[in-house]
Amino acid sequence: MKIAVISFSRSGYALGEALHAGLIKEGHEVTTYTKSKYTKMVLDESQLDIDAKTIRNVKQFAKPVDESIGAWTSLRFQNSDALIFIGACGIAVRAIAPYVKDKKKDPAVVVVDEQGNYAISLLSGHIGGANALTLDVSRITGAKPVITTATDINEKFAVDVFAKRNGFYISDMGLAKDVSAALVAGKEVGFYSDFPWIGELPEGLKIAHEDEERPELGIAITSSYLEHPFVHTLYLVPRVITLGLGCRKDTAKEEIQNAVRKACDEQLIPTVAMEQVVSIDLKKDEPGILEYCRERNLPFITYTKEELAQVEGKFTKSEFVESITGLDNVCERSAVKGSEDGRLIVRKHAENGVTVALAMKKWSVEFE
Known part of the structure; x- marks a missing residue:
């Protein structure tokens, strides 16, 4: 996780140094900033559960911030996975307020008071990872974690955390909220999966059997929208499909896109189910394919x-x-080949000189 830490006082700066070293030790990429003039504090390693070697390997701690907090926050929202404010909650709330847009995209925001007494998960607790980061911060500083998301405090299954851990696309955030609310209220939520699963089904989820009455609200783990197992179905779509492509030389990206869409329409497969695009190495520099993959952030792999x-x-x-x-x-x-000897789910589909095939790899859902 790419984390930006900012402090505003002498004690906050010292805590920022501790977090910098500790979060790096946890495997995060950390950049620390300060609006304080105290940028040459010495970290007292004796007060922290961090080895001296880790501290010596940290080459730079806080960078001074000359711009406004609003301007600093705006940039961090664009290029960071998480922000940690060391100071008052009010500072953090006012700083992030203009930039909070979408819980699927907003970075995690954590606030730590400058004495390190409390670590508060403020924004994007589940999908953004603020709850997990809060626990990391608490381990490093000894702060008490403050997490207010309903599924966590009621120890219920959190569908958005589950989706993030498994790399699912969430079809409808409103339905995801309804699922969480139903579970917190003690209601049953249906469960349907096209894939086998490992581990025990969480409390509150009921497997959808054909010969039994099903809950109106349920989760469907599938790579296709063909099935509609519940009146209100929240689709969780795993990236398990490999897109095989062939095309004439210099085929436009739009032609490739159109052919892929029509091939997917046969089985109502959303393009978010794709994890990669593959072809023969003769096409490794094909502009249309490269542009198609770049726009969708999909790796393009070729074989001899x-x-x-x-x-x-x-x-x-x-x-x-x-x-x-x-x-x-x-x-x-x-x-x-790309799906590791998976099964073809859409055979060759030809459209204006573009050929498309889809294969699904062998895969299982994982419950903790």
């Missing part, structure tokens, strides 16, 4: 002809493709 020839299975043959690449099929073979 020899690698794809070794993929086992029955594939849709094309004499034209074979004359160009030396293989009877590129999109299906590469999709299966």
Whole structure:
């Protein structure tokens, strides 16, 4: 996690030094700032559970902040995963207020009083990770963690935390809130999954059996919107699908996008279910594919002809493709290869010189 820490006083600066060293030890990327003139404080390592080697390896602590807190916060909201304010809650609230937009995208915000008595999860407790970061801060400083999210204080299943841990796309944040509210109120929430799961189903979730009455509200873990197991279905979509592509040279990104969309429409597969795009290495510099992947932040992986020839299975043959690449099929073979010998869920779909295939890897849901 990329964390920005800011302090406003002598004691706050000293605590910032401690957090800087401790959070780095926890594996975070940390940059520390101060609006205080006290930028040359010496960290008293004897008061902290941090080894001296870790402290010596920290080359720089707080950078002075010359701009306003609002301007500093605006930039940190754009380039940080989390902000830690060492000072009064009021300072943090006023600083972040203009920039709070979307709980799916807002960074985590934690406030620690300058004496290190309390660490407060202020914003994006679940999806942003503020609750988990608050616990990290508490371990480092000895502060008492203050976490107010209802599912946490009632020790209930938190669907947004579960989704983040498993890398799910949450289809509807309003329904996610309804799921949490139902569980906190002691109501049953339905559970449906296209995938096997590891661990015990959390308390409050009821498996959706065909021959039994189902709750109106439920969670569906699936890579397709074909199924609608509950009246109000919250879809949690894992990234488990590999997109195999082939195309004519210099095919426009728009043509690729259109072909992918039509291939996905066959099974109502949302593009958020894709984890990567794959093809033959002849296409490694194809501008349209590269632009398509860049816009969606998807890795583009290519394989040699020899690698794809070794993929086992029955594939849709094309004499034209074979004359160009030396293989009877590129999109299906590469999709299966990329999914680690997963199963084809959409065979070759051709559209304006673009060929598309989708394969799903073997995968399981994990409950703690």
